Amino acid sequence: MENLQLIIPELFISIMIMFLLIFGVFKKNSSLVVYNLTTLSLVAALALIINLDTQIQSSLFNNSYNIDSLARFMKILLILSGIFVMLSSSKYIQISKISKIEYPILILCSILGMMVMISSNDLIVFYMGLELQSLALYVLASFNRDNLLSTESGLKYFVLSALSSGLLLYGCSLIYGFSETTNFNQIMINTKEIEYGLTFGIVFILVGLAFKISAVPFHMWAPDVYQGSPTSVTVFFALLPKIAALTVFIRFLYIPFYELGDQWQMIIIFLSIASMVFGAVAAIGQKNLKRLIAYSSISHMGYALAGLSTGTTQGVQSSITYITIYLVMNLAFFSCLFMLKRNDEYYENIDDLSGLSKNHPLLSLSLLVVLFSLAGIPPLAGFFAKFYIFVAVINEKMYFLAIVGLLATVIAAFYYLRIIKIIYFDPEKEKFESKHNLGLKFTLVASTFFILAYFIYPSGIVDIISQININ
Amino acid sequence: MNFPVLSSLILLPTIGALFIFFVRSSNSQYQSSKYVALFITLANFFLSLYLWIVFDKSIVDFQFVEEREWISGFVNYKVGVDGISILFILLTTFITPICVITVNATIKNRLKDFLIAILILETFMIGVFCSLDLVVFYLFFEAGLIPMFLIIGIWGGERRVYSAFKFFLYTLLGSVLMLVAIISIYWITGTTDVIKLYELGIDAKYQNLLWLAFFSSFAVKTPMWPVHTWLPDAHVEAPTAGSVLLAAILLKMAGYGFIRFSLGLFPDASLYFVPLVYTLSLIAIIYTSLVALMQEDMKKLIAYSSVAHMGFVTLGIFTMTQQGIEGSIFQMISHGLVSAALFLCVGVVYDRLHTRLINRYGGLVSIMPKYAIVFMVFTLGALGLPGTSGFIGEFLVLMGAFKKNILVATIASLGVILGAAYMLWLYKRIIFGKLINEDVKKMVDLKKFEIVTLWLLVLPIIFFGFYPEPLINSIEVSVANMIDINDLDKINKLVLGE
Numbered sequence: 001m002e003n004l005q006l007i008i009p010e011l012f013i014s015i016m017i018m019f020l021l022i023f024g025v026f027k028k029n030s031s032l033v034v035y036n037l038t039t040l041s042l043v044a045a046l047a048l049i050i051n052l053d054t055q056i057q058s059s060l061f062n063n064s065y066n067i068d069s070l071a072r073f074m075k076i077l078l079i080l081s082g083i084f085v086m087l088s089s090s091k092y093i094q095i096s097k098i099s100k101i102e103y104p105i106l107i108l109c110s111i112l113g114m115m116v117m118i119s120s121n122d123l124i125v126f127y128m129g130l131e132l133q134s135l136a137l138y139v140l141a142s143f144n145r146d147n148l149l150s151t152e153s154g155l156k157y158f159v160l161s162a163l164s165s166g167l168l169l170y171g172c173s174l175i176y177g178f179s180e181t182t183n184f185n186q187i188m189i190n191t192k193e194i195e196y197g198l199t200f201g202i203v204f205i206l207v208g209l210a211f212k213i214s215a216v217p218f219h220m221w222a223p224d225v226y227q228g229s230p231t232s233v234t235v236f237f238a239l240l241p242k243i244a245a246l247t248v249f250i251r252f253l254y255i256p257f258y259e260l261g262d263q264w265q266m267i268i269i270f271l272s273i274a275s276m277v278f279g280a281v282a283a284i285g286q287k288n289l290k291r292l293i294a295y296s297s298i299s300h301m302g303y304a305l306a307g308l309s310t311g312t313t314q315g316v317q318s319s320i321t322y323i324t325i326y327l328v329m330n331l332a333f334f335s336c337l338f339m340l341k342r343n344d345e346y347y348e349n350i351d352d353l354s355g356l357s358k359n360h361p362l363l364s365l366s367l368l369v370v371l372f373s374l375a376g377i378p379p380l381a382g383f384f385a386k387f388y389i390f391v392a393v394i395n396e397k398m399y400f401l402a403i404v405g406l407l408a409t410v411i412a413a414f415y416y417l418r419i420i421k422i423i424y425f426d427p428e429k430e431k432f433e434s435k436h437n438l439g440l441k442f443t444l445v446a447s448t449f450f451i452l453a454y455f456i457y458p459s460g461i462v463d464i465i466s467q468i469n470i471n
Numbered sequence: 472m473n474f475p476v477l478s479s480l481i482l483l484p485t486i487g488a489l490f491i492f493f494v495r496s497s498n499s500q501y502q503s504s505k506y507v508a509l510f511i512t513l514a515n516f517f518l519s520l521y522l523w524i525v526f527d528k529s530i531v532d533f534q535f536v537e538e539r540e541w542i543s544g545f546v547n548y549k550v551g552v553d554g555i556s557i558l559f560i561l562l563t564t565f566i567t568p569i570c571v572i573t574v575n576a577t578i579k580n581r582l583k584d585f586l587i588a589i590l591i592l593e594t595f596m597i598g599v600f601c602s603l604d605l606v607v608f609y610l611f612f613e614a615g616l617i618p619m620f621l622i623i624g625i626w627g628g629e630r631r632v633y634s635a636f637k638f639f640l641y642t643l644l645g646s647v648l649m650l651v652a653i654i655s656i657y658w659i660t661g662t663t664d665v666i667k668l669y670e671l672g673i674d675a676k677y678q679n680l681l682w683l684a685f686f687s688s689f690a691v692k693t694p695m696w697p698v699h700t701w702l703p704d705a706h707v708e709a710p711t712a713g714s715v716l717l718a719a720i721l722l723k724m725a726g727y728g729f730i731r732f733s734l735g736l737f738p739d740a741s742l743y744f745v746p747l748v749y750t751l752s753l754i755a756i757i758y759t760s761l762v763a764l765m766q767e768d769m770k771k772l773i774a775y776s777s778v779a780h781m782g783f784v785t786l787g788i789f790t791m792t793q794q795g796i797e798g799s800i801f802q803m804i805s806h807g808l809v810s811a812a813l814f815l816c817v818g819v820v821y822d823r824l825h826t827r828l829i830n831r832y833g834g835l836v837s838i839m840p841k842y843a844i845v846f847m848v849f850t851l852g853a854l855g856l857p858g859t860s861g862f863i864g865e866f867l868v869l870m871g872a873f874k875k876n877i878l879v880a881t882i883a884s885l886g887v888i889l890g891a892a893y894m895l896w897l898y899k900r901i902i903f904g905k906l907i908n909e910d911v912k913k914m915v916d917l918k919k920f921e922i923v924t925l926w927l928l929v930l931p932i933i934f935f936g937f938y939p940e941p942l943i944n945s946i947e948v949s950v951a952n953m954i955d956i957n958d959l960d961k962i963n964k965l966v967l968g969e
Contacts, residue, residue, distance in 0.1 A: 361584075372617055377643075378610040384542075387606075387650075391545075394654045402654075406647035413643055417620070417636060425624045425632055455610070459543035 003060050006067045007119075009048040009075070013112045016041040017105055024101030031099045038104035039086040042111070046079045063183055064122030066251075069468045071119045073320070074247045078118065081239045081327050082111050084447075087439030088335050089232030095344050096230055098143050106143075107236065110136035114244035121255070123172040123182040126248060130168070130212070133244065134161050140236065141229045153228025160221045164211035171204025175256075187256035199263050205252065206267055212245040213301045214294075216274035226294035231346060234290050235334035238297055239327050246304060246323055250316055253308060261311045268309035273404050275302030280412040289337060289348050292415065293330070296374060299412055300326050306405055307389045310396045317465050318388035324461060325385035325454070332370045332447035338440055339363055342432050350419060355428025364423045366448045373451045375416040376409045381454035388462070475537050476522055477550045477601050480515060480560065481594055484567075487511030488590035491583060505574065508586040512568040512593065519557075519564040526557055528945050531952040533603060533666060542606075546663055549603040554949035555800060558942060559600040559720075559727055562807045565931075566719045567593045569811070569924050570712040577711045577818055578626055585626060585712075592618040592716060599724050605653040605663040605732075612688075612724060613646055619713070619721065627708040634701075634708035641701040645691030652684035656736075668736055669956060675739045682740035685733055692725035695785060696755040699778045706774035707827070711818030714770065718777050718810035723803045726784045730796060734788065735953060741789065748789040749879050755782030756886035763893045769817045769827045772897055773810065776853060779886060780806045786883055787868035795871020796950045801942060802864025805935065809852040809861055812928040816846050819921055820901075823914045829897065834906030839916045843902045845925045850898045852932045854891040859936040 004011070016038075024034045049072065057068045086107070093099045109132060116129030138161070142154020176182050178197045179190040191198055207218060214222035226234050253264060279299025286292040304326070307319030339360075340347040357364035373382035386409065393402045490511075491504045526534060536551035552560065570589055578585045595618070598611030616639055624635035657663050660671050673681065691698045702722075706714050734741050756779050763775035780802065787799030819842060820835070821827055836843045848859070855861040865887060872880035906912060917925070935942060 377617060378613045383610075383613075387654075390650065391654050391657070394651060395658050399651065399655075402651050403648070406650060407644075410640060410644045410647060414636070414640060417639060420620075421624060421632055421636070424621065425635075458541065463543060 003058065006052065006056065006058065006060060007065070009045045009052075010112060010115050010119075012048055013041065013045050013108055013115070017108050017112065020101070020105050020108070024105070031101045031103075032094075034101045035086070035090060035093075035099065035104045038108055039083060039090075041108070042079055042083045042086065046076065046083065049075050049079065059121060061125075063185065064120070064125045065116075066119050066121040070247065070250065073464065073468055074118045074243055075115055077324060077327065078111065078114055078240055078243045081243065081331065082107070084331050084443050085232070085235050085239060088331070088338055088443040089235060090439055091437045092232045092338055092346065093230070095341070096144060096232075096346070098230055098232075100143075103140070103143060106136045106140050110140070110236075111240065114240060117244040118247045120248070121184045121251070123175065123184075126252075127165075127169060127172060129244075130248075131165065133241065134165065137161075137237070137241065140233045141225055143233060144230045147228075147230075149228035150230060153225040156228075157221055157225045161211070164208045164218065167204050168208025171201045171206075171208065174198070174201030174204065177201075179256075184251065184255040188259065191256070191260070194260060194263065198260075202257055202260070202264055203267065206264065206271075209245055209249050209252070210271055213242050213249070213304075214298050215271045215301050215305060216278040216298060219275070219278070219298045222298060223291045223294040226297075227288055227291045231290065231334065231337060231348065234293075235330070235337075238293065238330045238334070242297070242301065242304075243323060243327070246308075246319065249305075249308060250319070254316065258311075265309055265311060268305055269398070269401055272302045272305035272309055273401065275299060275305065276405050276408040277302075277411075280408045280415075283412070283415045284418075286415070287350055289350055289353075289419075292350065292419075293333060296412070296415075297326075297330065299408065300374075302408070303386060303389050303405060306401055307392050309401070310392050310398065312392065312396065313469065314395065315392040317462075317468060318392040320465050320468065321388045321461060322385045324465075325381045325451075328447045328450050329370055329373050329382055332366060332444060332451060333374070335440055335444035335447065336363060336367050336370065339436055339444070340432055342430065347432070350422055352429070353419065353423050354426040356423045356432075358428040359431045360434065366444055367423055368420055369448055369451055371416040371420055375413040377413070379455040381451040384454060384458055476518065477535050477552065477597075478537055480518055480522070480564070481550070481598050481601070483515050483518070484511060484590040484593040484597075488587045488594075491587055491590070504583050504586055505571065508571045508590060509568060511590065512564070512571050515593070515597075516564040516568055519560050522552070523557055523561055523945070526552065526554075526945070528554060529948060531948055536603065536666075545657075546604060546606040548607055549664060549666075550598075550601045550607070551603045551666075552601050554945045554947070555730060556600045556727070558800065558804055558945060559723055560597055562723070562804055563593065563596045563600065563720050566715060566807065566811050569815070569927060570715050572920055572924050573712055573715075573815060573818065575920065577822060581625065585622070585710075588618040588622050589712065589716070592622070596716075596720050596724070600727060603665045605656060605665065605668075608665075608728075608732075609646070609650060609653055612728075613643070615721065615724075616642055619717065622713040622716075623705055623709045626710040626713065629708070630704070631708045634704040637701045638705040641691050641698065645698070646688040648684040649688035652681045656681065665731070665735070673736055678737040678740035679743060682733060682737040682744060685728070685737075686744070689725040689728045689733065690751070692728070693722060693781045693785060694725075694778060695751045695781070696758060696778070697751075699755065699759065702778060703771045703774040706777075706814075707768060707770045711814060711821070714814040714818075715811045718773075718814055719807040722777065722781060723807055726781065726788065726799065726803045729785065729788045730800070730953070734791065734796075741791065745789050745791075748785055749876070752782045752786035752789075753879060753882050755779060756786070756883055757889065760886055760889035760893060764889070764896070767829055769820075769829055769897070769901070770814070771827075772829070772893065773813045773817065776890065776893065777806070777810055779890060780810070780853075782886070783865055783868050783883065786879070787864075787871055790868070790871035790875045791954065792871040792874050793947075793950055793954060794867045794874070796953070797943060797946055798864050798867025798869075798871055800946050800950070801860070801935075801939065802868060804942060805852070805860035805864045805932070808928055808932050809849055809859075812845075812849040812925060812932070813853060815921075815924060815928070816842070816849060819917065819925075820914070824908075824910055829900050831908055832901045832911060833904040833908065834902075834911065835914070836902045837906065838911060838914050841917045841922065845917075845929055846898065846902060848929050848932065850894045852936075854894040855887060857936070858933065860932050860939070862936060863939045 113132030120126035138158040144150035179187045211218040283295035307315045373380035376386045533551035539548045541548040595615040602608040759778040766772035784799045787795040852859040852861045855865040
């Protein structure tokens with residue numbers, strides 16, 4: 001039982017969930033308190049994770065739960081993003097009248113599920129984490145229940161996600177059938193030869209995972225859910241589930257099926273190219289910023305998958321770097337979105353940004369930086385993210401993937417430029433409110449500064465990530 | 472030499488930009504931010520002048536080299552100058568303060584933002600010319616797109632959005648292949664350090680594809696026919712200062728890139744593709760000169776003339792002779808000065824009459840005599856009259872070309888005649904002729920700051936026309952070394968069977 005100290009962060013969050021639930025039910029009008037306590041407990045969980053001994057590499061519970069450098073880094077990333085999401089959206093949920101005690105608790109539940117996913121080394125544990133995460137997200141997506149779009153998005157997400165979970169479970173059972181075990185390491189030992197059933201299992205699981213990170217052709221839910229959900233939930237969708245799903249992707253491909261690289265590499269390359277190109281092309285016609293960022297994130301996931309498709313440690317590390325920078329960029333973008341508020345109403349159409357630079361020079365400057373960074377123009381952080389990916393991809397002589405990816409960045413640059421054009425070149429509109437709460441301002445400034453100043457010391461993150469080894 | 476001169480050159484404009492950004496100023500204080508910008512750019516000019524004086528012209532090696540760890544174990548931040556790059560740095564630091572002086576007349580709104588954009592752009596431009604690492608070079612090369620996009624888009628003319636997008640996307644599309652090539656070079660040779668790459672050399676079997684990837688980027692930026700169409704649009708719509716920077720410096724990045732990377736890293740491939748470059752250059756020279764003849768918009772005419780002049784540059788570079796390359800560099804510097812001056816001249820009359828159509832003018836000589844004089848000098852500089860810097864460049868290029876291929880040189884010489892035709896015709900239509908337009912009569916002659924800026928450009932054009940020694944002197948050793956280390960002469964002889 002002494003190993004339990006390694007999962008103290010998870011235990012802590014579970015206890016906090018129960019405590020907050022009871023606290024919220026018994027104390028009237030406590031939604032704000034619960035919200036702040038949730039943020040605090042995330043901070044505490046972050047401290048607990050950082051406090052764990054970094055040298056420990058161990059597997060708990062019959063080798064089904066991994067505490068290693070990958071899990072550690074991804075959990076820190078996850079909880080940090082969680083904290084920033086909570087900080088930036090606190091005002092939004094009050095104004096949109098979705099400030100209920102369930103909201104932060106559901107977020108905690110979902111984060112707990114993701115932590116389990118990140119550490120899982122076993123198909124069943126992984127599935128458990130996934131479902132905990134997804135169930136909380138279904139509710140969150142439709143949290144604004146009086147809003148037609150929100151309920152629609154919740155339902156749509158539920159139906160499609162349930163279908164993909166079903167496929168995933170079917171894949172798990174196939175793999176179990178052919179390898180007689182659910183443990184990742186054990187699967188690797190038991191599957192020395194390729195069997196059709198096994199390949200089918202891999203494909204089913206990959207489909208399920210691709211659905212979770214919204215890779216083309218399993219992306220259909222993303223634009224509607226992004227647009228329909230309350231913005232505070234959209235930012236959650238855009239950041240946290242991607243971290244968890246990418247980690248599972250890495251573990252799943254690189255531990256049990258590393259030897260079967262030929263079986264899955266083509267699939268990942270296809271997913272990657274399709275996502276990069278489709279995401280870039282489909283975003284061009286969008287009018288809603290949330291919908292646009294949905295397509296943009298589809299495209300970004302394509303780049304992260306390109307790193308994974310290389311089958312090398314370097315590729316995995318480049319993907320992790322990519323997702324880290326992607327998180328910061330999206331966080332900055334959504335912080336800007338939270339600032340487009342006038343008379344207690346939030347604006348989310350591209351046209352609402354028209355001439356923003358005249359009235360809000362600082363906000364537009366941040367947007368400018370974020371959008372150029374998303375487009376991957378040096379010297380901003382987004383360029384380095386892509387750069388690491390292409391370094392890994394070209395090292396494997398996958399020139400086709402690299403060139404398609406780079407051409408997709410040019411297409412994508414067009415729609416980012418279009419937003420910049422609307423902000424900077426178009427005539428101005430009515431002013432937005434310029435008073436914002438401190439958490440939101442801090443999030444925006446910190447993330448924009450990160451993007452801007454990344455080039456000064458790019459080795460920092462890379463050095464940390466290069467210590468992550470998968471096996 | 473411990474003081475990091477080059478890094479200071481790169482950083483100084485950014486510091487100035489940050490200063491302007493953070494110091495809050497009301498509308499009346501816009502002037503003060505202008506003086507800050509002027510001060511910073513002038514300081515940068517004197518710093519680079521100092522660099523030129525201290526620079527040892529007899530040494531082949533790169534000087535003032537600074538190296539710092541950057542992306543650990545992969546890319547180092549490395550800058551340094553040789554005789555070629557130092558001239559481009561000087562050109563940049565010389566043109567930028569002139570742009571800052573002109574903003575008064577041309578930029579009506581958001582002056583502060585404009586100055587910030589120009590200063591940031593200067594940082595990137597200097598960075599391009601002194602980076603000695605491919606990744607660092609790419610970083611600066613691409614980063615320049617951001618401020619230029621904003622300069623065209625925010626302060627440009629009517630079709631500014633179209634032009635800004637065209638400029639950005641064309642250049643970006645051209646450059647992405649270069650990134651693939653740079654990363655490939657890293658995996659082939661294990662380094663992106665230019666000096667090391669010069670020593671190591673790149674295996675001939677990879678060179679052709681890599682050369683093409685670099686070419687796609689530089690050809691768009693030069694611009695070479697047939698990917699030149701973004702240039703007239705960008706020039707026409709950009710504000711005067713933007714056009715000046717675009718013509719004088721941004722285009723030169725590509726010519727510089729051809730010399731530093733295409734010739735330096737891929738000598739075999741460069742030789743292999745000589746016919747391609749010759750053909751495209753000749754088409755650029757003849758075709759765009761003819762197109763320039765037909766233009767009714769002054770800026771467009773000068774933009775097309777830029778394409779033709781850059782055609783001479785690419786032609787000269789790929790003659791791979793001492794004269795040809797020196798001539799190209801000289802032509803780039805000279806064109807940097809002359810085209811900057813011409814765009815300023817267009818800006819002068821545009822500010823008064825608010826049209827760029829040539830037929831709206833005529834008979835300016837009696838209304839604006841001072842203007843007529845300087846415009847004359849620049850016109851002659853552009854068509855390459857002996858005694859102006861334009862002549863030296865074209866002459867050297869043609870000399871190099873005659874050495875290699877008489878047919879090519881003859882056709883290129885035709886371009887000189889066409890150049891004289893469109894420039895003189897432009898001059899005739901604007902300055903001479905009858906005064907038809909009543910509005911023209913109300914135009915006032917050059918103001919003080921215009922006289923200063925334009926004469927600042929007249930002086931070097933004439934000085935280097937009569938006495939090119941300082942420039943030639945500075946590039947001679949570096950060019951000779953470039954030809955030497957890559958055995959361009961030997962390769963040439965082998966191919967020509969001499």
